[in-house]
Amino acid sequence: xxxxxxxHIDGGNQDIEVKLSPQPSWTRGICVPVKIEGEDSSTKxxxxxxxxxxxDTSSWRTMIHESVVKHLGLSPTSTYxxxxxxxxPTYYDYLVTVSFVGSNLSSRRGSALGNGQWPFNLExxxxxxxxxxxxxxxxxxxxxxxxNTIWNGPTGTLIINDx
Numbered sequence: 130x131x132x133x134x135x136x137h138i139d140g141g142n143q144d145i146e147v148k149l150s151p152q153p154s155w156t157r158g159i160c161v162p163v164k165i166e167g168e169d170s171s172t173k174x175x176x177x178x179x180x181x182x183x184x185d186t187s188s189w190r191t192m193i194h195e196s197v198v199k200h201l202g203l204s205p206t207s208t209y210x211x212x213x214x215x216x217x218p219t220y221y222d223y224l225v226t227v228s229f230v231g232s233n234l235s236s237r238r239g240s241a242l243g244n245g246q247w248p249f250n251l252e253x254x255x256x257x258x259x260x261x262x263x264x265x266x267x268x269x270x271x272x273x274x275x276x277n278t279i280w281n282g283p284t285g286t287l288i289i290n291d292x
Contacts, residue, residue, distance in 0.1 A: 159184045159280065159287060160264050162230040165193070165241075167223060169202030176201045179230055180254060180265030184278065184287075188269035191227075193241035196251040197265045198223060205243065220244045227272055235291050239272040 160181040169176050178200055198221075205221035221243040228236035249263040277290040 161287070161289075162258075163266060163268070164228045164230050164236075165197060165201065165266060166226040166228075166236075167201040167203045170204030171202060178251070178255075178265070179258065180251070181263070182227070182266040182268045183264040184273065185267050185269055186273070186278075188267060189271055191225075191239060191241045191269040191272045192245045192267040193223060193225065193243050194245040194247065194249045194251070194265045195243060196249065198243050200251055201225075203243075206240065209242075218244050218246075227266070227268065229289065232289075234276065234289060237272050237275045241266070241272075 160183050162179060163182040164177055164179050166175055166177040168174070178197060180194075180197060203223045203225070206224050207222040209220040209222070211217045211219055222240045223243050224238065225241045226236050226238045228234065245267070247263070247267075249265055251265060254263075254265065275292055277288075277292050279288045280286075281288075
């Protein structure tokens with residue numbers, strides 16, 4: 130069982146720095162560095178990329194940005210057409226493995242809903258992975274349920290353990 134202690138306040142015994150999301154609509158969001166792996170549909174090779182992930186406990190589904198999907202070469206495992214009489218887009222499910230960068234926590238495999246079009250630029254992130262370019266993944270409860278997550282707001286401390 131792994132454990133990860135994160136803080137963005139005092140720089141004490143931290144393994145990884147947690148960042149508050151730079152996106153205006155997510156000003157209260159907590160972003161952590163993750164590695165996303167998936168199989169390239171054309172080469173059958175496992176590709177990976179490290180991005181910031183927004184921990185979103187209010188979302189059941191994990192959402193993956195479309196630029197990350199393209200970078201990894203993922204093919205959808207299922208398709209969700211728009212609801213009738215709505216302006217919602219078509220969504221796609223992708224099978225990915227998510228792990229926390231720099232930790233000994235177990236990685237988790239699950240589905241991520243694609244067609245994410247929030248402000249994020251993967252090319253800028255790869256050039257400057259400081260987390261100032263937004264989040265490439267919104268980590269929902271569907272995958273987060275495999276870890277215990279404790280956020281202490283007054284101290285700015287996040288603790289993540291294997292469940």
